[in-house]
Amino acid sequence: MLKIENLHASVAGKEILKGINLTIGAGEVHAIMGPNGSGKSTLANVIAGRDGYEVTAGSVTYHGKDLLAMKPEERAWEGVFLAFQYPVEIPGVNNTYMLKAGVNAKRKHQGEQELDAMEFMQMIREKAKLVELDQSFLSRGVNEGFSGGEKKRNEIFQMAVLEPSLALLDETDSGLDIDALRVVAQGVNALRNAERSIVMVTHYQRLLDYIEPDFVHVLADGKILKSGDKHLAMELEERGYDWVKDEAAAAV
Amino acid sequence: MSDVKPTTKQEIVSGIESDIKPEEFANQEYEAGFVTDIDADTLPPGLNEDVIRHISAKKDEPEWLLNWRLEAFRHWLTMTEPHWAHVQYPPIDFQSISYYSAPKSKEDGPKSLDEVDPKLVETYEKLGIPLREQEMLAGVAVDAVFDSVSVATTFKGKLKEAGVIFCPISEAVREYPELVRQYLGTVVPTGDNFYAALNSAVFTDGSFVYIPKGVRCPMELSTYFRINAMNTGQFERTMIIADEGAYVSYLEGCTAPQRDENQLHAAVVELVAMDDAQIKYSTVQNWYPGDENGVGGIYNFVTKRADCRGDRSKVSWTQVETGSAITWKYPSCVLRGDDSVGEFYSVALTKMRQEADTGTKMIHIGKRTKSTIVSKGIAAGHGNQSYRGLVNIGKGADGARNYTQCDSLLIGDSCGAHTFPYVVVKNQTATMEHEATTSKIGEDQLFYCQSRGISEEDAVNMIVNGFCKDVFNELPMEFAVEANRLMEVSLEGAVG
Ligand SMILES: Nc1ncnc2c1ncn2[C@@H]1O[C@H](COP(=O)(O)OP(=O)(O)OP(=O)(O)O)[C@@H](O)[C@H]1O
Ligand SMILES: [Mg+2]
Numbered sequence: 001m002l003k004i005e006n007l008h009a010s011v012a013g014k015e016i017l018k019g020i021n022l023t024i025g026a027g028e029v030h031a032i033m034g035p036n037g038s039g040k041s042t043l044a045n046v047i048a049g050r051d052g053y054e055v056t057a058g059s060v061t062y063h064g065k066d067l068l069a070m071k072p073e074e075r076a077w078e079g080v081f082l083a084f085q086y087p088v089e090i091p092g093v094n095n096t097y098m099l100k101a102g103v104n105a106k107r108k109h110q111g112e113q114e115l116d117a118m119e120f121m122q123m124i125r126e127k128a129k130l131v132e133l134d135q136s137f138l139s140r141g142v143n144e145g146f147s148g149g150e151k152k153r154n155e156i157f158q159m160a161v162l163e164p165s166l167a168l169l170d171e172t173d174s175g176l177d178i179d180a181l182r183v184v185a186q187g188v189n190a191l192r193n194a195e196r197s198i199v200m201v202t203h204y205q206r207l208l209d210y211i212e213p214d215f216v217h218v219l220a221d222g223k224i225l226k227s228g229d230k231h232l233a234m235e236l237e238e239r240g241y242d243w244v245k246d247e248a249a250a251a252v
Numbered sequence: 253m254s255d256v257k258p259t260t261k262q263e264i265v266s267g268i269e270s271d272i273k274p275e276e277f278a279n280q281e282y283e284a285g286f287v288t289d290i291d292a293d294t295l296p297p298g299l300n301e302d303v304i305r306h307i308s309a310k311k312d313e314p315e316w317l318l319n320w321r322l323e324a325f326r327h328w329l330t331m332t333e334p335h336w337a338h339v340q341y342p343p344i345d346f347q348s349i350s351y352y353s354a355p356k357s358k359e360d361g362p363k364s365l366d367e368v369d370p371k372l373v374e375t376y377e378k379l380g381i382p383l384r385e386q387e388m389l390a391g392v393a394v395d396a397v398f399d400s401v402s403v404a405t406t407f408k409g410k411l412k413e414a415g416v417i418f419c420p421i422s423e424a425v426r427e428y429p430e431l432v433r434q435y436l437g438t439v440v441p442t443g444d445n446f447y448a449a450l451n452s453a454v455f456t457d458g459s460f461v462y463i464p465k466g467v468r469c470p471m472e473l474s475t476y477f478r479i480n481a482m483n484t485g486q487f488e489r490t491m492i493i494a495d496e497g498a499y500v501s502y503l504e505g506c507t508a509p510q511r512d513e514n515q516l517h518a519a520v521v522e523l524v525a526m527d528d529a530q531i532k533y534s535t536v537q538n539w540y541p542g543d544e545n546g547v548g549g550i551y552n553f554v555t556k557r558a559d560c561r562g563d564r565s566k567v568s569w570t571q572v573e574t575g576s577a578i579t580w581k582y583p584s585c586v587l588r589g590d591d592s593v594g595e596f597y598s599v600a601l602t603k604m605r606q607e608a609d610t611g612t613k614m615i616h617i618g619k620r621t622k623s624t625i626v627s628k629g630i631a632a633g634h635g636n637q638s639y640r641g642l643v644n645i646g647k648g649a650d651g652a653r654n655y656t657q658c659d660s661l662l663i664g665d666s667c668g669a670h671t672f673p674y675v676v677v678k679n680q681t682a683t684m685e686h687e688a689t690t691s692k693i694g695e696d697q698l699f700y701c702q703s704r705g706i707s708e709e710d711a712v713n714m715i716v717n718g719f720c721k722d723v724f725n726e727l728p729m730e731f732a733v734e735a736n737r738l739m740e741v742s743l744e745g746a747v748g
Contacts, residue, residue, distance in 0.1 A: 050699050076705035088700040092718030101714065102704035109705075141718065142700075162704065 001026045001197055002047075002067075002166055007058035009046050016042045018222035019058070024166070027194040031208055031233060032201045034219035035241050040201045041085050043219070044168045048082035049075050062166065076102065077109040081164030083155035085171045085201070090142040095154070096124060098142050099161050106162070127160040131187040148175035156184050160191060167191075169200045173207040185210030205237040218244050295352040301325065304453055307352050311422050311456075314429060317436075324442035324452030331446045338638040338670060339578050339607040341551065344516060351454045351487070414470050416500075417462040421489055424460035431462060435493055439522035439559045439586075447518040447580075448555040451487045455520065458488035463498035463529075472728055474503040488519040494529035496562065501532040503731055515540075517576075518553045527562030527589065532570070534727055538738055539575035541606045544633075549577025549606070556583035560592035560618075568595040569612065570726045572735045577606060582640065584613035587621035587649075594623040597723040601716075601739065602635030602667070611641035611672075616649040616682070627658040628720050631667035632743065640672040645682040652682045660690040661719050663712065663743075713740045 007020040016039045024030055032040050046053050047060060049072035060067040067075060090098070104114040115123065128135060131153055143151050152175050159167050169188070173181055188211050192198065200211065208216075208230060216232040218225045220241060225248040226232065236244070295303060304325055308318040333344070411418050417428060424432050442452040463469050494500055517539070523531050533556075542549025552575075558567035569583035579602075585594025596612035614623035623643065631637040639658045660669035671688055693715050701711035717724070717736055724732045 048699075048703050050703075051695060071708075072699060072702035073705050073707050076703055080703075082703050084700065084703075088694070088696045090697050090700065090715055090718060092721040093714050094718075098701065098704060098706070098714065101706050101710060102701075105705045105707065105710070158704065 001063060003059075003061040004047075005059050005061075007043075007046070007060060008056045009042060009053050010056055011042065011053055015056070016053075016222055017046065020219075020222075020224060022217065022224060024197050024199065026165075026197060027192075028215065029192065029198045029200065029211065029213045031213040031216045032199060032219050033203065033216065033233065033236055038220045039222045040219050041170055044082055044085075044170045044199070044201060047075075047166075047168060048072060048080060073105065074109075076162070076164075077106045079165030081159050081162055081167045083152075083159055083167065083169040083172050085174075087143050087146075087151040087155055089144050089146075091144050093142050095140055095142050096121075096138045099124065099158060102162060124161055128157060130160050130190055131157045132183050133157045149177055149180050152176050153180060153184055156187050160187065163191075163196075165196055167196065167198045169198065171201055171203070173202055173204060181206065182210060205233055208233050220245055220248075223248075295350050297348045297350045299325075299346055299349070299351055299454065303351055307454060307456060310352065311425070313422075313425055316433060317425060320437065320442065321453050324449050325454075327443040328446065328449035328453055331443075331449055333446050338609045338636070338640075338672075339580065341578050341607075344551070346450070349516060352456055410470060414467055415464045416467060416469050417460065418473055419460055421458045421460040421491065422456075424491075428460075428462070431493075432460065432491070435491055435522070435524055437522075439524060439557050440520050440555050445555060447553045448520050451489060451518050451520040451555070455487045455489035458490040458519070458521075459492075459502075460490070461492040461500060461502065463492075463494045463500045465495045466497040467495075468498070469500040472501045472503055486515070486517045486519070490519065490521040491524075492522075492531055492533070493524045494526065494531050494565075496526045497528045498526075499530045501728060502534070503728060504533070504535045504537075515549075516551045516553070519555070521554070521556040521583075523556075523558035523567055525558065525560050525562060525565035525567055525589075525592075528564045529562055530566045531558065532568045532728075533558075533583070534731055535569075535571040535573070536727075536731060536735055536738060537571065537573045537575050537579075540577075541575050541604060542577040544604050550575065552576035552579045552581065554581045556581065557613075558583070558585045558594065560585055560587045560589050560594060560621075562592070563589040563618070564591045565589050566593040566595075568597070568726065570595075570597040570723065571599070571610075572720075572723070572727070572738065573598070573600040573608060573610060574738055576608075579606075579608040579610055581608075581610045582612055584615070585623065586615045586617065587623065587652075588617045589621075590618040591620045591622075592618055593621070595726075596623075596625045596627070597726040598627045599630070599720045599723045599735070599739075600628070600637060601630045601632070601743075602637045603632040603743070605634050607636040609638040609640055611639045613642040614644070614654060616643070616645045616652040616654070619649060620651045620653075621649055622652070623654045625654070625656040625658070626722050627656075628723055629658070629660040629669050630663065630716055630719065631660065631669050632663035633667060635667045637668065638670040638672060640674075642674040642676070643684065644676040645679050645684075647678045649679050650681050652679065654682070654684050656684075656686045658688045659719070660688075661716065662690065662692045663716075709743075713743055716743060 002024040004020050004022040007017050008015065009017040020043060034040055042053065046055065049070065055068055062078065100120050107114055124138060128138060133153055137154060143154060146154060152172050155172060172184065176184055185207065200207065213230055215227060216230060217227045218241065226244050295306065301322060304321050305318065308321060437452065440448050443449055461473060492500065492502055523533060525531050539550035539552060540548060560567055567585050571583065573579055583596060587594050594614050598610065600608045600610050602608045611627060612625055616623065625641055627639045629637040629639055637660065641656065643654045643656065645652045656673065658671050662669060669690055673686060675684060693712060697715055698708055698711050701714060702708060706714065716739055724735055727735055
């Protein structure tokens with residue numbers, strides 16, 4: 001479903017991604033782990049289409065289409081969703097209003113009829129329950145004055161509303177308290193299905209206890225150094241990253 | 253928090269009220285001579301006492317009004333154009349402007365919409381302001397100004413029943429001369445400033461509203477202004493008087509078609525609120541702003557002032573300014589009555605080469621007077637945007653309070669936003685709060701919206717509308733929708 005081949009990308013003239021190869025099948029859950037600054041968010045941003053990243057080589061193919069040729073909103077219409085590591089505040093813009101615009105733009109693109117206000121409200125009330133997001137957040141400005149954890153919860157709520165086929169969750173677990181983590185993880189699990197692929201960037205095994213990944217990858221210095229199943233994450237939790245780097249160095 | 257610059261009252265007041273310097277105009281003789289061509293409804297360009305006499309005669313005015321005009325004209329001759337505003341434009345040749353132009357219709361004025369020139373109605377419909385629908389939809393009475401003479405006034409009957417007077421000011425001069433004479437020029441005196449003096453000398457029409465004691469006006473009063481004939485300056489004069497305990501909401505909307513010639517627009521609006529009276533004055537201004545290179549567009553030099561004469565009176569100015577090449581406008585409140593309240597809510601958008609210098613003056617005189625200022629400036633393209641505000645707390649204004657918030661939003665790198673807050677406090681019991689922010693539409697905000705499936709253009713609209721929300725909330729419902737749409741139209745192509 002998603003195929004990343006030899007992806008090189010730089011920011012401000014500095015190469016960050018140095019040849020990423022990754023294939024993600026429908027319904028799979030992949031975890032990406034790795035040291036700070038290794039390029040995990042960069043990878044997520046390049047897939048979602050953020051400006052300012054220059055792809056110098058490689059390709060990203062999604063459902064057979066060249067993802068890199070699309071604008072960010074077009075990628076969203078195709079089913080790509082990014083839960084931000086640092087969600088953005090947009091003062092004065094109603095959370096619900098923004099989501100309605102997004103949902104209807106996508107429906108329009110897919111040739112479906114736009115939802116009317118009633119249908120939409122009903123739908124988002126249900127989705128809010130899924131992540132136990134208090135109704136009061138629906139009518140507040142987008143992330144405006146939300147606490148760190150509330151912002152993260154809001155991201156997964158948006159994911160539930162937008163029903164992506166590829167969800168990139170960038171450190172959704174950081175900032176969530178213990179109970180919130182459980183609730184949000186349950187929300188994500190409820191959204192798992194045979195079509196929907198999920199890529200989780202995380203630093204902690206904790207999240208993976210709740211959302212069991214099919215694959216775990218170690219991204220360090222712009223490359224995927226090692227891939228494995230959920231046991232790799234447990235090993236990383238115990239031993240850190242150095243041994244992976246050493247192993248990779250020895251292999252060269 | 254930005255710094256509040258304390259200053260003397262003189263600095264802004266004398267600025268706005270213009271310096272007196274007898275020059276050019278005083279010695280200038282009108283050489284071309286006055287061509288009297290009464291049939292032609294448009295006067296040839298130029299301004300002298302004969303022109304004023306002609307306007308006055310055309311409108312069948314009483315002698316006191318003619319003298320009032322002439323006095324204003326003589327005062328104007330001694331004044332010079334103010335140049336303190338943060339705007340730039342070529343000098344205006346006041347002798348190249350025609351000071352009177354009536355619409356083509358032969359009648360004195362239609363009694364109903366059916367008698368209105370169908371061409372005019374058609375233009376309104378193109379602009380999305382169908383008079384007929386408005387009649388039915390919102391119950392809004394419309395006093396449309398086409399160039400300098402009012403051609404359509406509706407809903408008179410219903411208003412008459414309530415005792416409300418809502419008519420062209422020229423009609424008010426004929427029908428209610430004492431009322432007009434009692435209030436005209438008492439808020440904005442003839443010599444108040446250069447443009448107000450000019451307006452007093454040559455004003456051709458505008459609205460007159462009187463709400464009697466204890467009456468709540470049964471509908472929103474609305475005027476759509478349009479400028480049409482080439483090279484015709486528009487000099488409206490609007491007066492709204494709310495007598496004791498009265499309430500009125502007045503909507504002013506303007507748009508103009510594209511043209512190459514710069515056009516001067518110098519209106520004067522006077523509001524008077526007596527004890528416990530309330531006036532809500534809302535403006536959506538969308539005149540032709542000129543093209544990308546700054547060619548064409550309206551020069552909008554307006555004097556709007558409210559006199560909160562009565563105790564517990566309240567005046568709110570709400571404005572959405574997206575048009576005009578140059579805007580120079582400071583709707584103000586003189587808070588004379590004890591416990592009177594003044595409010596100013598403003599959204600101003602400048603793009604391309606537009607320039608706006610706008611803000612308000614809140615003059616606190618009465619005890620426990622309260623003022624609120626919320627100004628939202630948006631600059632895009634090469635737009636230039638200034639907020640200029642004066643809060644003056646007089647000696648006797650015990651316990652006065654002011655809250656000022658000015659926020660600027662920049663779209664792109666070539667535009668500018670400036671704030672010039674002036675504060676004069678002569679009473680130590682006053683409470684002043686001032687907040688100011690300047691922000692740019694962030695790349696991260698745009699990307700956030702886009703990643704949710706919203707196109708860049710829609711995202712900009714959404715972010716700008718969010719930024720303006722505090723002001724739009726103050727607009728009457730049907731105007732708020734229009735304001736939203738107007739922002740969208742105005743922002744088209746502003747990004748990228
Ligand atoms: N705009 C930028 N200008 C310069 N360097 C940048 C820019 N954006 C990212 N980088 C650099 O790219 C590298 C990778 O950043 P990225 O955010 O992808 O790391 P990460 O793996 O997500 O780290 P973390 O675990 O801390 O979130 C970092 O060294 C970062 O400083
Ligand atoms: Mg990161």
